[in-house]
Amino acid sequence: MKFFIDTANLSHIKEAHDLGILDGVTTNPSLMAKEGIKGEENILKHYADICALVDGDVSAEVLSTDFESMVAEGKILAAIHKNIVVKVPMIKDGIKAIKWFTDHGIRTNCTLVFSAGQAILAAKAGAAYVSPFIGRIDDSSWDGIALIEQISHIFSIQGFDTEILAASIRNPLHIVRSAEAGAHICTCPLDSIMGLLKHPLTDIGLAKFLEDAKKM
Ligand code: E4P
Secondary structure: OEEEEEOOOHHHHHHHHHHOOOOEEEOOHHHHHHOOOOOHHHHHHHHHHHHHHOOOEEEEEOOOOOHHHHHHHHHHHHOOOOOEEEEEEOOHHHHHHHHHHHHOOOOEEEEEEOOHHHHHHHHHHOOOEEEEEHHHHHHOOOOHHHHHHHHHHHHHHHOOOOEEEEEOOOOHHHHHHHHHHOOOEEEEOHHHHHHOOOOHHHHHHHHHHHHHHOOO
16 A cells, blocks of 8 residues: 655655655645645645655645636646646536546546545546545544445456545554555555554563663
8 A cells, every 4th residue: 555645744745755655645725725835836836846855646636616727727737747646626527627637648636535426437537546535534423444445346346447545544543444445545644654653562662672682
């Protein structure tokens, strides 16, 4: 399973990259706003800065919701760097735009996916990635991991090559369960990735080894 980091924060991206396990980055308008990135020129520069840090796919989201504007925006985003994947919302014009991008050699990530039906439509349109938001599904007392399992089953029996990108990860267990459920990629905040490191028996065991090493 690949690891993407879900942030527009350059120091978080660098920290995950320095671990040596980072395969890509996802952003969204909320994450860009959180970093105070404003105005077209700054937005495009920020995506270029992320691409310079990480040698892997970087999802950049369109801000418009009609077909023509999404295509125009996506062309500009895709021209920033070869690793840019245009992130498109799961709406009717979004599906049309994903098909257009697919036909023109531009890779897409279909975002805001909350059902297997939506995932099938995105795959049919040729999305490179489909992003089920498992944390937000759990928040509404549905089962986000069950959706990953369902999409994984459907894509495998139908032979879709769209990759399942488990998004809206809230904790390390979401990462482990997404891996079990067949997600190809997890996009996670830095603290969820770092949370995978933690186990009290590791800390206790290391303290003992270091203590005993003094007797060697
Ligand atoms: C996915 O690409 C989104 O950016 C993200 O995972 C949404 O997560 P949230 O539900 O924590 O906002």
